[in-house]
Amino acid sequence: MTLRPGIARSESIGAFRRVPAVSIETNRWVVERALRYDIGWFDYASADEPLESSGDSDSLGLNSVLPKGNLLRDLAVTLQPPIGALASGSNILEWPSPLLQYQREGVMALITRPALLLADSMGLGKTIQSIAALRILYHRSEIQSALVVCPAGLVAQWRSEFARWAPELTVVPVQGSSTERGRLWRVPAHVRLIGYETLRGDVLDVRDSPALRQTLDVVVLDEASRIKNGRSGIAVACKLLPAERRWALTGTPVENSLEDAVSILDFLVNNQSVGRHRAQITANGSDVKAQLRAYQLRRRREDVLPQLPSKRVNEITIELPPAQRAVYDRAEQDGIIQLTGRESTTIVHVLELISRLKQICNYDPASGESGKLADISERMTELVSQGDRALIFSQFVDDMFGIGRLAHHLKPYNPLSYTGSLTMQQRTDAVAKFLKNSDHKVLLLSLRAGGQGLNLQAASFVFHLDRWWNPAVEEQAESRAHRMGQTKPVTIYRYICANTIEERIDAKLREKRRIFQDAVDDATLDISKMLTESEVFGLLGLGKPR
Amino acid sequence: MPVPYRRTPRAAEVGQAAYLDIVWLGADRVFYGGLLIIDGKGQPLEFVHNQVAAPLEAQLITSDESASGLLWPERMVRQIGIPLLTHSLFDACRREPDLLVCLPTLGTPEFCSAEIAPSLPFAQVVPPQDDLPMEWNWINTPPSSAMRATILSQELVRRGFTIEPFERLQDALRLVYPQASWNCLAEYDDA
Numbered sequence: 001m002t003l004r005p006g007i008a009r010s011e012s013i014g015a016f017r018r019v020p021a022v023s024i025e026t027n028r029w030v031v032e033r034a035l036r037y038d039i040g041w042f043d044y045a046s047a048d049e050p051l052e053s054s055g056d057s058d059s060l061g062l063n064s065v066l067p068k069g070n071l072l073r074d075l076a077v078t079l080q081p082p083i084g085a086l087a088s089g090s091n092i093l094e095w096p097s098p099l100l101q102y103q104r105e106g107v108m109a110l111i112t113r114p115a116l117l118l119a120d121s122m123g124l125g126k127t128i129q130s131i132a133a134l135r136i137l138y139h140r141s142e143i144q145s146a147l148v149v150c151p152a153g154l155v156a157q158w159r160s161e162f163a164r165w166a167p168e169l170t171v172v173p174v175q176g177s178s179t180e181r182g183r184l185w186r187v188p189a190h191v192r193l194i195g196y197e198t199l200r201g202d203v204l205d206v207r208d209s210p211a212l213r214q215t216l217d218v219v220v221l222d223e224a225s226r227i228k229n230g231r232s233g234i235a236v237a238c239k240l241l242p243a244e245r246r247w248a249l250t251g252t253p254v255e256n257s258l259e260d261a262v263s264i265l266d267f268l269v270n271n272q273s274v275g276r277h278r279a280q281i282t283a284n285g286s287d288v289k290a291q292l293r294a295y296q297l298r299r300r301r302e303d304v305l306p307q308l309p310s311k312r313v314n315e316i317t318i319e320l321p322p323a324q325r326a327v328y329d330r331a332e333q334d335g336i337i338q339l340t341g342r343e344s345t346t347i348v349h350v351l352e353l354i355s356r357l358k359q360i361c362n363y364d365p366a367s368g369e370s371g372k373l374a375d376i377s378e379r380m381t382e383l384v385s386q387g388d389r390a391l392i393f394s395q396f397v398d399d400m401f402g403i404g405r406l407a408h409h410l411k412p413y414n415p416l417s418y419t420g421s422l423t424m425q426q427r428t429d430a431v432a433k434f435l436k437n438s439d440h441k442v443l444l445l446s447l448r449a450g451g452q453g454l455n456l457q458a459a460s461f462v463f464h465l466d467r468w469w470n471p472a473v474e475e476q477a478e479s480r481a482h483r484m485g486q487t488k489p490v491t492i493y494r495y496i497c498a499n500t501i502e503e504r505i506d507a508k509l510r511e512k513r514r515i516f517q518d519a520v521d522d523a524t525l526d527i528s529k530m531l532t533e534s535e536v537f538g539l540l541g542l543g544k545p546r
Numbered sequence: 547m548p549v550p551y552r553r554t555p556r557a558a559e560v561g562q563a564a565y566l567d568i569v570w571l572g573a574d575r576v577f578y579g580g581l582l583i584i585d586g587k588g589q590p591l592e593f594v595h596n597q598v599a600a601p602l603e604a605q606l607i608t609s610d611e612s613a614s615g616l617l618w619p620e621r622m623v624r625q626i627g628i629p630l631l632t633h634s635l636f637d638a639c640r641r642e643p644d645l646l647v648c649l650p651t652l653g654t655p656e657f658c659s660a661e662i663a664p665s666l667p668f669a670q671v672v673p674p675q676d677d678l679p680m681e682w683n684w685i686n687t688p689p690s691s692a693m694r695a696t697i698l699s700q701e702l703v704r705r706g707f708t709i710e711p712f713e714r715l716q717d718a719l720r721l722v723y724p725q726a727s728w729n730c731l732a733e734y735d736d737a
Contacts, residue, residue, distance in 0.1 A: 031630055034596035034638035035722070071721065078717045079582065079590040085706065092587045092705065 037072070039079060076141035083111055086136045093139065096164050099132060100125075102304040107133045109297050111142075115246045115268040117224070119298040122251035122382040123312060123461070123491035127161050130220055130247060135166035138190060143217035143245070145190070149238060150222035151378070152195030153371045156317040156498045158222070159193060174198065178206070185210035196226050196234045203237035216243040221267065223378065224248035230263035239267050246270065251382035258288050265291050300386070301489060311482045313492040318375060320497055323367035328360045328500060336540055345545055347533045354501055354539065358466050359401035361497040362394070372495050373409050376463055379493065380413055380442065383461050388488070390442045390461040393450065393477045395468055397421065403444045406465065413441035420449040434458065447477060456480040460488040464495060467502060469531065471509065504539050560586030561698035564643035565711040566635070566662075568628055568652060569719065573727040575600045579631040580722075582715045583641050586701045590714070594638050595722050598631040628653065629661040636664070645695040647671055648685075649712055655685045667695035671708045680708055 080086075086093050087104045099107065103125055110116055110133035118126050130148075137143040148158055155173050162171045172189040174181050181202060184192070192214075194202070202211045219241050221227065227235035246268050265288065320328055335353040339345050363370040376392070383390060392410075396402025397419045407415050416430045427449070434443045435458050443456065447468055459481045464474055474494070482490040496502045508531065534544045563586075568579035580595040600623045646668045652658055655670060662668075667689045672681040682703060689695040702708060720728055 029601055029626065029630065030599040031634055032597045032599075034594055034634045036592060036594040036638050036640065038592055038640075039590040074721055075593065075718060078721055079593055079714050081588040081590075081707075081714075082710065085588065085710070092589070 037075060039076060073141060080140040083108060083136060083140070086139060087132060093135065095132070099128070100304070102299055103129050103132070106297060106299075107136065110247055111137060113295075114244060115295055117248045117250070117264060117268060117292070117296040119250050119296050121299065121301045121386050122379060122388075123314075123489070124299060124301065124304065126249045126251070127158065127222070128165060130222075130249060131162055131165040133247075134191065134218065134220075135169065137218070138166075138169060145214065145216050146192070146218040146220065147211075147214070147216050147241065147243070148191060148193050148220045148222060149196055149199050150193065151226070151374075152197065153318050153321070153375055154222065155193045155195060156319045160315075160317050162191065174202070178202075182210055185214065196238075200233040200237045203240055204233055211237075212240060212242065214242075216241060218245040218247065219243040220247045220249065222249045224250040224264050224267075225260055227267060228260035228263050230266060235263055235267070239270050251386075261288050261292055265295065268295050310486075311478070311490045311492065313494065315494050315496060316375060317503075318371040318495055318497050320361070320371050320500070321367075321369040321374075324360070324364040324369040324371065327364045327366055328357065328497075331360055332357055332501070332540075336542070339540070339542060345542075347536060350536055350540060350542070354505075354536075357501045359396060361500050361502050362396065362401045362466055363405050365400055370405075370409075371497065372465060373405070375495070376406075376465070377409065379461075379463075380410060384413060384441050388461055389438065389440075389459045390463060391450075391456055391459045391477075391481055392442060392444050392463040392465055393447050393474075394444070394465040395447045396466065397446045402465075403446055406444045410442055410444075414439050415442045415444050416440050417444045418450045418454075419446040422449075431456070445477070445480075447473065450477070450480070454480045457486040460486070461491050461493070463493045467494060467496065467506065469505070469509070501539060508535060508539065560701050561644035561694045562586075562591060562641060563645040563647055563698055563702055563707075563711075564639070564641075565715055566632065566646060566648045566652065567712050567715045567719075568631055569716070570624070570627075571727050571730060573730040576726065577627045577631045578719050578723050578726060579628075579635055580715045580719050581635040581639055582711055582718070583639070583643050584707065584711055586698055586705075588702075588705055588707045588711070592639065592641050593718060594635045595719060596631055596634045596638070597723065598627050598634070600627050624653075625657075625661065632662050645669065645698050647708075647711075649673070649709075655683065659685050667693070667699075669699065671712075673709050682708065 081092050084104075087099055087107050106118060106120065106126075106129040110118065110129060118129065120126050120129075134143070134146050150158055155175065159171055159173060162169060169190040170188065171191045171193060172184055172187055174184045174192050174194040175198065176184070178201075181198070185202070194211075199211060203209050219238070221238060227238050229235055248264050248268060250264070269291075319325075332353075335356065339349055339353060342349065362372060380390065392406055394402045394406065398404050399408070403417050403419055407417055416434050418427055418430050422430065430443070431454060434440050434456070438458075443450075443459065445454075462478050462481050464477070468474055478490070478492050482492075496506050537544045562583050565582045565584070566579070568577055570577050577598045577600065578595070579597070580593065582590060583592040584590050643666065646664050646666055648658060648662075648668075648670055650670060650672055652670075653661070658668065658670065664686075668685040670683045670685055672683065674680045682699065720726075
């Protein structure tokens, strides 16, 4: 946004001269100087336009910081379209899909309240509501800088959601070496994204912390339960951040654990009458609950059920943790070298390497790291806490990378497995157990064996640990839960690891979407029906041998 | 050979509308006025404001200190003050809007047409009242259906930017003239 005062002129008319004895007095007409202001705005059709940044002290630009009460800033805010119009479907701001009514209410709450705990049930779009609120606030010139703190594995996900829901905002992930992060804290940006541990380091371990020197208008904590231990470095770092507006996002009902609530509330009220609020927060449970009611907005899925579509698909982009990334990169490089060094390379060899790389995307045996499993664990905690159950599909059934690994990882949730290695009776028993006993929170299925024919409406969350070549196969698997008799909206999570073979396969499949539309009834597992050999070789940057 | 594509009109191509509002604060004997220019999506582009102080009633002071006579009757104050202020806003404005919009409080259509006399399509928006819906009335000759002003007016009505921009304008005037007696805002009777 830019705002520059203009120049004006003045004139006056109508003076009278005093006359002795009989005098006529009057004031003159006085026309003051007209003042004019240019008000900049974002051109959404050209999102790559550089942001205006003026050194003029009378202008509002990305690098200028004008306090509230400054006339230019207040005028810029006042003259923007109303918030309701910005969030509605009247296309002032274009949204990739319409914001649902409860989401618009959530956006309004975030915008109008300086501190908010958005505790909607999982799958209701807390991320979208946060991004929409930030976008509107930027549009109204009410904020200039925001920081989103999230689990490290979700930085890529937030970035892709910003690209979709607020493409005109410059979003900078603060990652990499300390020198690189120091630079990234200084580059002009509307929004910075950072992982909790990285933030902790940059706040507590760095002298003259660049994070604390930021002028932040908004701090958003995603998965706010990360700061539930108020004495942890992460919690301390988050609470030290200077910001006028503080938003905490969590899908877990905070009232289930008052200890968790205290730390989150502490973060929210940190800027406001700290002494008074601290006294209240450390008091008994009823005080904490009262505080929560003042700061929390929570909608459950059944509250907004009439407004929900029957199926919502979420594509989760996962950043591989460092050790897993190193293993993946090495495996891909070594694999390609081997393929190119062979006398004869066939499609089978290529598919073998692709399969190996997909396995590493699921799990790194050397370090035990798995970005996907970590994310699934967090989401399972939330969905189980709200009484839901899940199906997880994988094309791999082994104990290292597939169903077996999942069963081990998700033991607290009493998982059941359904794979092709089971007899028909065993498979029937597994399904019956899952349907009858809600203590089994998750059913793990191989894509081949469990992708069709089963009625599993007891689950309302579906995860695809890894992706198959044919989206129709995935949709068929999802329809195990999303079918007649389902009483809840179904939430789907499809995982892709950033900068891996999974991302390249996804991009290629999107290119060929028209083919899959035609083949929607043909949920074939035959890869050759989906991609040509050249296309498969091309996924590894190889040309098909003659 | 260029690749053909279908162009979606951008907000700037739909046009720019200027909303004009003038407020008379009798307690101050001042007209405060503003011009807000927005694009077809309601985004603000330019804001101009000014004030004009009207003369007091003239007093004929005789040797015996009695006072009589009026040089500036109230109805003439409005007849002079509104165009004076409006034209100062027009002169200061840098953009060339495609359309000018005002409220009935500015004056009758005849007054607006004769005294303000802009050389562009000029409309008056009547807010909804009781059971009556909002009205969009052209003050001077209505533009043809193909004209930019017509398309722009339809877009503004569709998006709900008929009365709302005036609210922004009035809030902005209160911001830039905090010293004015806004709490004494009075309706100005038609002449």
